[in-house]
Amino acid sequence: MLQRTLANTIHVTGVGLHSGERVRLGLYPAVADSGIMFRRTDLHGEQSRIIRLTPDLINDTRLSSTVVTADGIRIGTIEHIMSAFASYGIDNVLVELNAPEIPIMDGSSLPFIYLLQDAGVNDLQAEKRFLRIKQKVTVQEGDKWVEFTPYDGFKVTLTIDFDHPVFNRCNQTFEIDFAHQSYVEEISRARTFGFMQEVELMRSHNLGLGGNLSNAIVIDELDVLNQEGLRYPDEFVRHKILDAIGDLYTLGHPIIGAFTGYKSGHAINNALLRKLLADPQCYEWVTFPNNKSLPQAFHALPQVA
Structure with missing residues (x-):
């Protein structure tokens, strides 16, 4: 299977969820083996350099996954x-933005899916590298835990646990096996969510400044405040899966294995990646030159332009 990039450049404008700043975002094709790259166009000199994403650059996980380099x-x-x-199998892309935060759009990944559909994707003449899980890796923090286990495909199982009337009315566990289910259909529309009583605390820490009912599900003491309601009956846990897939893709490569989590979040997801990479006995890098042994989960990637 070959590496992928975008077929065309595409731009969009939005607002940062936590910063509240207006953002112009550009996605650009990139050559093979260049990886997922970011560049801040509002900065100058050395600070405007291209940053290639790796899990060890995720150094702020307060309500999101944020790259923070050594020079800030x-x-x-x-x-x-x-x-x-991750859902489109994009290996190489340059993401440019003129603010410190990716725009939140509608709080899901669906607007970014539309951007990728509009830009199209191209195969590159280089083999796609997969990371295959060979041994179980677990991280536990209090009552939260996440783990990788060997699996011939890619499967995510996640459980959330909120004692609240809204959550008690819906399933708090969801599993998706990408050999049989569609990311776009089952996951991409799920929006980020938060509680009204947390808003003041968040804003006192300069978080959530761009949040509103058009880009997040907001919950009061009893119910969802968004007039349109939920997009899925269990939208909350599906959004946590959306987040987890994004957190794991900071690796820059697809994972062949199963991810399971209980009350997971950005920090513990990143800790799991770092623990995995610290022990070469737990994983191996693989390619599939003729696709014959490629796990079924990756046959369903959207077709190239």
Whole structure:
């Protein structure tokens, strides 16, 4: 299977969920083996350099996954666009933005899916590299835990646990096996969510400044405040899966294995990746030159332009 990039450049404008700043975002084709790259066009000199994404650059996980480099360059809330890249198998792309945060759009990854559909994707003349899980890797923090296990495909199982009337009315566990189910249909429309009582605390920490009912599900003491209601009956846990897929794709390569989590979040997802990469006994890099042994989960990637 070959590496992928975009067929065309595409731009969009939006607002950062936490910064509240207006953002112009550009997605550009990139050559083979260049990876997922970011560049802040509002900065100058050395700070405007291209940053190639790796899991160890995720150094702020307060309510999002944010790149923070050693010299303080920030690219915030990357998990939704990374989730879209994962679903399309994008290996190489340059993401430019003129603000410190990726725009939130409608709170899901669907607007980024539309951007990728409009831009199209192209195969490159280089083999796609997959990371295959060979041994179980687990991270536990209090009552939260996440783990990788060997699996011939890609499967995500996640459980959330909120004691609240809205959550008690819906399933708080969801599993998706990408050999049989569609990311676009089952996951991409799920929006980020938050509680009214947390808004003041978030804003006192300069978070959530761009949030509103058009880009997040907002919940009060009893119910969802969004007039249109939920897009899925269990939209909350599906959004957590959307986030997890984006967090894991900071690796820049598809994972062959199963991810399972209980009350997972950005910090523990990143900790799992770092623990995995720290032990070469737990994984191997593989390619599939003729696609004959490629797991079924990756046959369903959207077709190239």
